[in-house]
Amino acid sequence: MAWSDILGHESAKRFLQTHLATGAVPNAYLFAGPDGVGKRRLALEMAKALNCDAPGARPCDHCPSCARFGRGAHPDLHLLSPSGASNQIKMEDIRMLLGRVALRPFSAPVQVAILDGTDRLTEEAANSLLKVLEEPSVHTKFLLMTSRLSFCLPTIVSRCQLVRCSALPAEVMTRLLIQQHGCDASVAGPVSQLAGGSLARAADLAGRWRAYGQVCARLADTGMGSWLEQPLPETRESVAHLLEAMLSWLRDVTVAAVEPSHVAHAAHAEALRRQAAVTNVERCVDAALELHALRESLDQFVSPRLVAALAREKWLSLTSV
């Protein structure tokens, strides 16, 4: 893979390539942007470029160092992500990482630590990482990532060069879904409109496109019939999918109120227009906030059945006529 193989993120790529060309590479970067847009690919490419042996534009993608970084299997590449039931990066995780980077690199000029979920560091772990970021080493670069910049410790953000990774354009996602995921064009197009610029979300949605269509048919029904006839989902994952579909649909109801031709659920434009006519934006926003809180409660191990029932009540109170 080369920079040109990473679609989108043109300004981020230019920014990083300029640093490589001038040698002005800071101690730490923070890649910030939505989940699934390619932050990790950018970070891995930068890690590879930092250690490429070639004299020209880096990475060359041919030298032994590029090959090992490309496989994610270099001994001087350290990866850390949130883990455990709390989905956090804890003090012991950071201590282990910092212990490894405190040693000289094994064979690369620069060892690289890629840390996903900077917003999920415990306070103790964040402060420990901060101390290291305040004492740059020529042998170590930190490539941090986050999808929730506002949840990151401000002092960590201030110690990093921020690299903003924006949502991928729908046409880029459509191409990637067809080329890299073997997706049918009839699915890739509408999925790209619904995925909010996240390729990971688009690929997930494409994999359950038929089921998503059934959920949409239920959301399009302004009566109670389909809700009473069909059972509610029961697993945590399927309830999460229902809530995410409701939130995406609600966004489209508000769009339909002002510009019906711009809805993402294009196949349901008429149903959306009807629903927009019997509600208003304020009610949609209130409902979206409540549904979002229900989505969060799923991660707090509230019963999925209870969450699904509460979501159904909220939905019916909003859309039934």
Ligand SMILES: [Zn+2]
């Ligand atoms: Zn190389």
